Amino acid sequence: MDQSIAFARHVQEIVSAAEGKQTTRDPEVVQSWLRCLNDYKLDPEHKGEARIxxxxILRQHQQEAEDLMTIARFGMEDLYRRVNSMGYVLLLTDAKGVTVDFIGDEKVDRELKRAGLYIGSEWSEQNAGTCGVxxxxxxxxAIVVHQTDHFDMAHTPLSCTAAPIYHSDGSLIGVLDVSLLMSPTEKYSQALTLEVVKSCVRRIELANLMNSRKSxxxxxxxxxxxxxxxxxxxAISVASDGTISGLTHGAHQLFSKAQGVRKFSAQSFVGKPFEEVFDFDFNDIPCLLAAETPGEQALELSDGQVIFADVQAPLRRERAPARSVLPKPLAGIHGGDASMQILAEKAARIVDKQISIILEGETGVGKEYVAKALHASRKKKGPFVAINCAALPEALIESELFGYAPNSFTGANAKGKKGLIEQANGGTLxxxxxxxxxxxxxARLLRVLAEKEVMPVGATKPVPVDIRVISASHRKLKSLVDAGQFRQDLYYRLNGVVLSIPALRDRTDKPWVIRQIAALVSEGSVMRFSKPAEEALLAHDWPGNIREMINVFELCLALSNDGVVGIEDLPENLIPQ
Structure with missing residues (x-):
């Protein structure tokens, strides 16, 4: 159909719906059209471009939605693995309709950005008209806004399936949207997608509730x-005083129906006594832990409806763990410095979780040493493969990282070569x-991390890999992203947690560091410092950090007599003037 004819028909249908004439559109779509016309004064003849x-401004929205992004990311990745072959992209928006996280096919990156299916896009109804978000x-x-359901003609090629994400206090905090650039004409083609998205959101809300109400x-x-x-x-959470402290949106809907509540506020059930919703004594909840049959798990709602409950007891908060409970490798990265102690304790909590880590700190602070301590502290053993991305020649970096198939290019090994990423399989990269x-x-690394497989140069089949990624940079990656020098989507993939290693000049355990480096350089023999030499070492600013200290101590070992380093054995820039 000619585009101008299609446009005229689309505008006329919206106008007819506003006049109350019969339409085949879903009621929720018509209601949105009416809001666009009457409340937001949008013009159906206007073709608006996507707003990025x-x-x-995006950073502000992402900072405010940090908890949502963290809890939703794993559910999004699992969902994307199931739908990406069908051309879908995933958007996570905050409560204002701003896309704070995104997963899509980089091959159609430009088309997605033009269509607004991209990080930073703003999909509020007031701005974009009728749309999924x-x-x-x-x-x-939850809703499906399919093709010409959209108010703005510019968005009619899209099919958007969206479901709201609610916080455990009942407030709406975001939307998970699954969209297609092009889709089958019939709207019912998205019915299964709608159920899959709602299922993913249900699991996100459950994870959020269980994470935020552990006590x-x-x-x-x-x-x-x-x-x-x-x-x-x-699911619901119940505080020690017997009041409901949190619940998923599904529980809101269940309780509202049971109590005949048509409209409920965000706090409809939070704070209510457990017995007002269930015909069950709160003090008997521990009995459900020992339930062995479905009948023992059955509870009655206030309207007599039977529901089954699987109970998890509160996690009792213990005193802060003693330093001795840290894994030995992590306990050995400092000698009492408070910043390093906090870093070690934070690292210990995530060391066995499949969370990517970024180590930040000045050049020479010992990022690889900390990375090795993290690797050695894991229960799951495997290889540790370190790659200096700055040292690999650009012409060789692809084959070094990804490997290559036999005889894949002139000069290639006849047997092929396993790349460094594949060598790290089962361990730490x-x-x-x-x-x-x-x-x-x-871009290629992003695909490896997303798909958990690597494609060697010249190969026709990918190789599955199971790796834990630790990244390091002496520059803040976020600044590189802002400057357009680092991919934003890769940054969010790597940015599970950031551990900042302090500069040596800021550490309070410098005497301990000196002893450790001295033992390392002297390879177990005794390397001692005279009092003036030690005072000079402690007073030095160490702009090169631990790497500089290693170089200084290697020189001192060569110049000193009988392993005793005097002030005269130090480099000139360390000797007080």
């Missing part, structure tokens, strides 16, 4: 007992100076 926020935020319900009782609920332990439909990796290779 500037980086500084905007209508979902306004109605608070409360958690009741995972389902109408039947068969899938209660693996896929509950909703340490990417030192990741900020110096060329942009084209950043």
């Amino acid at each position: 926020l500037p980086q500084n 905007g209508a979902c935020l306004t109605s608070g319900e 409360d009782w958690i009741l995972r609920l389902n109408r039947t007992s068969e899938f209660l332990g693996v896929d509950p439909s909703c 340490f990417l030192d100076e990741i900020g110096d990796m060329p942009l084209v290779l950043q």
